[in-house]
Amino acid sequence: MTLRTPFSDFLLISLFPISLIFDLFKGFMDHHPASSSGPRQADQIPAELLVKIDEAVTHYPVSKRSASLPLLHLWQNHFGFIDESGVSWIAQRLELEPINILELVTFYPWFRQEAPGKAIIRICRTLSCAMAGSYELREKFCHAVGVDPAADHHHGLPTSADGKYSIEFVECLASCGSAPVCLVNDDLHEDVTEADVAKILSQYAS
Amino acid sequence: MKSLLLPPHAKERRVVFENAWTQGYTPDIECYEKHGGYAELKKALGMKPEEIVDEVKKANLRGRGGAGFPCGVKWGFIKRDDGKAHYLVCNGDESEPGTFKDRYILHNDPHQLIEGMAIAAYALNVHLAYIYIRCEFPKAAEIVTRALQEARAKGYLGKNILGSGFDVDMHVHQGAAAYICGEETSMIESLEGKRPYPRIKPPYFPAVLGLYMSPTIVNNVETLCHIKQILKIGSAEYSKMGTPGDGGTRVMCVSGDVVRPGPYEIPAGGVTLGELIYDVCGGLKPGRTLKAIIPGGSSAKVLRAGETFKTKIKGPDGEMIDKEIPLLDLVMDAASLAAAGTMIGSGGVMVMDDTRDMLWALNNLNQFYAHESCGQCTPCREGSLWMNKMTTRMMAGDGIAQDPATLQNVADNIAGRTVCAFGEACSWPVQSFLAKFPEAFAVKLK
Numbered sequence: 001m002t003l004r005t006p007f008s009d010f011l012l013i014s015l016f017p018i019s020l021i022f023d024l025f026k027g028f029m030d031h032h033p034a035s036s037s038g039p040r041q042a043d044q045i046p047a048e049l050l051v052k053i054d055e056a057v058t059h060y061p062v063s064k065r066s067a068s069l070p071l072l073h074l075w076q077n078h079f080g081f082i083d084e085s086g087v088s089w090i091a092q093r094l095e096l097e098p099i100n101i102l103e104l105v106t107f108y109p110w111f112r113q114e115a116p117g118k119a120i121i122r123i124c125r126t127l128s129c130a131m132a133g134s135y136e137l138r139e140k141f142c143h144a145v146g147v148d149p150a151a152d153h154h155h156g157l158p159t160s161a162d163g164k165y166s167i168e169f170v171e172c173l174a175s176c177g178s179a180p181v182c183l184v185n186d187d188l189h190e191d192v193t194e195a196d197v198a199k200i201l202s203q204y205a206s
Numbered sequence: 207m208k209s210l211l212l213p214p215h216a217k218e219r220r221v222v223f224e225n226a227w228t229q230g231y232t233p234d235i236e237c238y239e240k241h242g243g244y245a246e247l248k249k250a251l252g253m254k255p256e257e258i259v260d261e262v263k264k265a266n267l268r269g270r271g272g273a274g275f276p277c278g279v280k281w282g283f284i285k286r287d288d289g290k291a292h293y294l295v296c297n298g299d300e301s302e303p304g305t306f307k308d309r310y311i312l313h314n315d316p317h318q319l320i321e322g323m324a325i326a327a328y329a330l331n332v333h334l335a336y337i338y339i340r341c342e343f344p345k346a347a348e349i350v351t352r353a354l355q356e357a358r359a360k361g362y363l364g365k366n367i368l369g370s371g372f373d374v375d376m377h378v379h380q381g382a383a384a385y386i387c388g389e390e391t392s393m394i395e396s397l398e399g400k401r402p403y404p405r406i407k408p409p410y411f412p413a414v415l416g417l418y419m420s421p422t423i424v425n426n427v428e429t430l431c432h433i434k435q436i437l438k439i440g441s442a443e444y445s446k447m448g449t450p451g452d453g454g455t456r457v458m459c460v461s462g463d464v465v466r467p468g469p470y471e472i473p474a475g476g477v478t479l480g481e482l483i484y485d486v487c488g489g490l491k492p493g494r495t496l497k498a499i500i501p502g503g504s505s506a507k508v509l510r511a512g513e514t515f516k517t518k519i520k521g522p523d524g525e526m527i528d529k530e531i532p533l534l535d536l537v538m539d540a541a542s543l544a545a546a547g548t549m550i551g552s553g554g555v556m557v558m559d560d561t562r563d564m565l566w567a568l569n570n571l572n573q574f575y576a577h578e579s580c581g582q583c584t585p586c587r588e589g590s591l592w593m594n595k596m597t598t599r600m601m602a603g604d605g606i607a608q609d610p611a612t613l614q615n616v617a618d619n620i621a622g623r624t625v626c627a628f629g630e631a632c633s634w635p636v637q638s639f640l641a642k643f644p645e646a647f648a649v650k651l652k
Contacts, residue, residue, distance in 0.1 A: 059377040061334070062291075062418050066379075068399035073341065073380055094399075107401050107580075108382030110341050122342075126303045127504060127570045128461040128556055171385065171574050172303040172504075173342055176461035176554070177468040186344040 304554025480534030502551025
């Protein structure tokens with residue numbers, strides 16, 4: 001059994017640089033997207049969104065918690081992403097703890113904690129699309145808008161400098177018969193060739 | 207989808223796809239009613255619920271989502287009068303790589319699904335149902351939501367539907383891009399607003415302890431459309447379209463290296479694998495030869511061109527005799543593919559020709575499973591990542607001599623050791639690619 005004395009505790013504390021603790025905390029704050037400055041989303045909920053939220057909750061008469069995903073979708077569709085205030089607001093609306101909502105935001109690939117580009121280009125990565133050239137297609141999209149193709153899409157959406165386009169590789173979009181495909185905002189583009197890239201980009205330029 | 211705009215191939219029989227590809231057909235309710243829509247719901251409300259369950263049993267309908275469980279048997283687990291609330295969940299999370307059929311029903315013919323669901327709800331004493339649609343089909347969610355409003359306005363949904371005294375309503379619930387939610391217990395957790403970790407069976411069979419711990423039936427989109435068709439055609443005629451254990455038609459989704467990829471609705475057992483690829487889909491691209499086929503979605507075990515399968519068939523005197531069947535003569539139904547050691551699954555046939563590197567193909571699938579493992583069970587969470595890392599480094603030319611054996615070992619230790627079938631889904635490709643294409647793994651070693 002290790003003997004613990006006040007002196008050994010003092011040693012431990014004094015050997016651990018306090019500045020490191022501060023740096024760790026600072027790093028956490030920097031990488032915590034929900035802490036980014038700017039107005040809180042929860043302070044800017046328009047009346048139409050509230051109506052939609054109330055309507056969605058009525059679809060789940062047995063358990064309000066079931067409305068978590070629908071509310072997150074409504075929130076993200078309106079604000080573009082979900083900030084910390086959004087997590088808390090939704091939790092409160094459904095009589096849950098914020099962690100019940102945050103664990104969904106971090107689990108599901110669809111939800112974001114930072115603003116994306118105006119157009120989100122989701123290129124299918126999985127086998128049939130890959131066989132039809134989706135890797136080359138993604139490279140072409142990346143080069144066309146100036147996004148680094150090596151950027152890791154698991155750490156935030158790679159977005160063009162002008163904020164117009166985000167480019168993401170996604171798993172099977174269930175349209176393997178017209179591969180390769182990409183989903184741009186709500187529109188599915190099928191049998192996409194590298195020659196189509198410029199046309200697709202211009203369609204979502206404004 | 208170009209292939210659907212062509213007239214049906216002689217081997218095709220469009221039943222659930224009948225309307226969706228008719229020239230000028232639109233997803234609104236007036237158009238559906240003009241094409242005989244909701245006639246079977248009216249018929250069903252005049253039948254005893256048990257008669258409907260019986261019809262579905264006699265039709266030999268197997269689930270079209272991948273597992274292929276007999277639908278009537280599943281429905282039989284629900285005790286109508288147990289005093290509990292019952293739920294019906296439509297699985298529209300279509301995400302198995304290689305599968306693309308439900309998207310056309312959801313976008314082009316939503317009322318067929320709603321009618322099938324209303325019939326199922328009546329048969330199973332369900333008053334509240336959900337249609338779980340993957341969020342990558344944003345337009346489908348809009349179209350189905352609008353269709354539900356139309357159906358409510360016309361009295362097909364809501365209180366006292368068509369004056370029958372029976373109440374049922376249903377809502378769209380969008381997923382959020384997680385493949386695991388296609389697993390039925392995961393879908394239920396997702397619907398309950400929780401992290402979608404699958405539940406362990408037993409005890410959590412949905413028909414016993416499903417949504418809100420109540421008896422729940424989860425059926426695939428295509429399966430529910432077949433319910434309407436069974437009532438329309440009658441179980442006797444319907445089951446005759448397929449094979450004895452696999453009734454009706456199946457939408458086979460063919461993708462990869464064929465001339466005419468697409469979804470083709472064909473009676474179960476109505477074509478061989480060879481006819482499907484070379485006849486229905488126009489064969490391979492000029493100058494290419496066949497290398498591999500994944501016959502039932504990416505989780506199904508891969509088959510190698512030229513291989514043969516020892517199966518037993520019933521001889522003329524009723525005795526079972528051994529017969530060797532070449533790959534391309536395999537009949538496309540549940541039993542034949544099971545006899546060949548793989549599965550018809552969700553009907554997603556992926557074809558690869560001689561230009562494809564099988565290590566590359568497996569690495570692509572490993573990346574998919576590594577991304578989609580929900581992380582609940584250690585063998586799958588860690589194993590799917592290891593398998594992906596190993597094939598990725600082999601692709602980069604950094605593989606070591608032990609890698610194929612280690613891959614095998616990891617895969618063997620996932621299957622059967624997880625809460626849900628994802629464990630099998632991610633290890634079967636690795637096991638089968640290693641067994642069928644060992645040469646692909648030897649070349650990329652240091």
